Amino acid sequence: MLQLTENEIRSRLAFDNPWWEPGGHIETRYAELPKRAYLGQFNELISKKTANRAVILMGPRRVGKTVMVHHAIQQMLDTGTPGTAILYLSLETPVYTGMSLEQMLNLFMHMHGLQHGADIKIFFDEIQYLKNWEVHLKSLVDSYPNFTLVATGSAAAALRLKSRESGAGRFTEFMLPPLTFAEYLMFIGRESELVVPPEAAGGIKYRATNIEALNEEFVNYLNYGGYPEAVFSAIVRKDSARYIKSDIIDKVLLRDLPSLYGINDIQELNQLFNVLAFNTGNEVSLEALAKRSGVSKNTLRRYMEYLEAAFLIKRVHRLDENARHFRRATAFKVYLTNPSMRAALFGNIDDEHQAMGALTETAIFSQWIHSDFIERLHYARWKSGEVDLVAVNPGSLKVDWCIEIKWSDRAAKDPGELKGLLHFCARNEMASMPVVTTRTIASVKVTGGYPIEFWPVALMAYELGRKMVQTPYPNLMRPMWS
Numbered sequence: 001m002l003q004l005t006e007n008e009i010r011s012r013l014a015f016d017n018p019w020w021e022p023g024g025h026i027e028t029r030y031a032e033l034p035k036r037a038y039l040g041q042f043n044e045l046i047s048k049k050t051a052n053r054a055v056i057l058m059g060p061r062r063v064g065k066t067v068m069v070h071h072a073i074q075q076m077l078d079t080g081t082p083g084t085a086i087l088y089l090s091l092e093t094p095v096y097t098g099m100s101l102e103q104m105l106n107l108f109m110h111m112h113g114l115q116h117g118a119d120i121k122i123f124f125d126e127i128q129y130l131k132n133w134e135v136h137l138k139s140l141v142d143s144y145p146n147f148t149l150v151a152t153g154s155a156a157a158a159l160r161l162k163s164r165e166s167g168a169g170r171f172t173e174f175m176l177p178p179l180t181f182a183e184y185l186m187f188i189g190r191e192s193e194l195v196v197p198p199e200a201a202g203g204i205k206y207r208a209t210n211i212e213a214l215n216e217e218f219v220n221y222l223n224y225g226g227y228p229e230a231v232f233s234a235i236v237r238k239d240s241a242r243y244i245k246s247d248i249i250d251k252v253l254l255r256d257l258p259s260l261y262g263i264n265d266i267q268e269l270n271q272l273f274n275v276l277a278f279n280t281g282n283e284v285s286l287e288a289l290a291k292r293s294g295v296s297k298n299t300l301r302r303y304m305e306y307l308e309a310a311f312l313i314k315r316v317h318r319l320d321e322n323a324r325h326f327r328r329a330t331a332f333k334v335y336l337t338n339p340s341m342r343a344a345l346f347g348n349i350d351d352e353h354q355a356m357g358a359l360t361e362t363a364i365f366s367q368w369i370h371s372d373f374i375e376r377l378h379y380a381r382w383k384s385g386e387v388d389l390v391a392v393n394p395g396s397l398k399v400d401w402c403i404e405i406k407w408s409d410r411a412a413k414d415p416g417e418l419k420g421l422l423h424f425c426a427r428n429e430m431a432s433m434p435v436v437t438t439r440t441i442a443s444v445k446v447t448g449g450y451p452i453e454f455w456p457v458a459l460m461a462y463e464l465g466r467k468m469v470q471t472p473y474p475n476l477m478r479p480m481w482s
Helices: 006-016 039-047 065-078 101-112 133-143 156-166 181-187 211-224 228-232 234-238 240-261 266-278 286-293 297-309 340-346 356-366 372-376 415-427 457-470
Strands: 054-058 086-090 121-125 148-153 171-175 282-285 313-316 331-336 377-382 385-392 399-404 435-438 443-447 450-456
Touching (some): 006 086, 054 065, 054 133, 065 086, 121 133, 181 211, 181 228, 211 340, 211 356, 234 240, 240 266, 240 340, 266 297, 266 331, 297 313, 313 377, 372 377, 385 415, 399 415, 415 443, 435 457
Parallel strands (some): 054 148, 054 171, 121 148
Antiparallel strands (some): 282 331, 385 399
């Protein structure tokens, strides 16, 4: 039986690391792509000389993790790191099958005459293809404390599970979310055309130059804007169902989750995800799901945990009219982590589609996916009313702010549309005025005795995305858009 020789492995390593050549740099196909807004945060994290830590870059499939790694490598080269001190390995490459991380690392060091105490940068891409990767990586962290170690992977559920089981105290997670609306506008080259920053607008908020044009792009963002390749490829946009569903959703449902959790009935899991995706932005209950699917509540709970671990959905817990948790809560809201997934499953929407309200709410919620702050978001619902999003201070357990999300200008003109919000305001003292999103109107009005800020939802999505990059853990006493 023929086996790969060391020379063949060396040749592949050199091919994957073109910066080893004098004056070398990352491949043009990476260099020409726009940089993710999270690159600065990522570079700051991996540049820290924190003892005995590896960075795990995780997130949904096809959001640009490999591209961001190459952009980080280019920045290292630009700031003086020798190319021969940087190793990039994609572990899905067949040449490396059967090799341990340490074997590959030692071969690299031998090729360039590097010593154990050198300042070396190592990037292991698609690390989930290596069996027991977490054990191998933890060993490297302990054995090579001077090295910068970064691992990435698309099997997000597996990465998070094993990172926390085996890498406690050794791994630091970095979540790369789908494109924010601000990034989407930047990627298509329309950010400066459609949005004026506060300093240029002479105020404290971003302003739209043409709210109707901004709203058009917001609808496009809902349909395909969460994925970089869909933004750049007309072919992908035209057939997002094949691209997003087959290449992203199905691989998670049919391969990643079953292999990780030993799921036997894949159709059950797939059916549940379809139901949840169709109901994104809406309240669902275990009872209704169990009755509709014929699956037990305990199985449904496990499936939802798996879907959440894979960054496909996020559940949000319910509060009552006094912002208190329910002791025996069986109902919750579910959001897709990327609104574009719904279009891939059920078809594109336009600005008058019946799903626009729910997808608008999903888009606003998804801007927080990168941040732990998302765990402080709830919704309020009681017998006679509801509020879409409520931020609760974990220390005081009081409401910091609340938002009613609408794809309409009606509420800005008719206080009767806001009975639930006004009732909630009367019951709860808040640090900031409540916000109601609109389609086009921006104003502050006293409604029902309370000052309420009305703000176009596309502008809010843009500003949230911008501020998430600037401060992933926001000031809890102020809404992120003020």
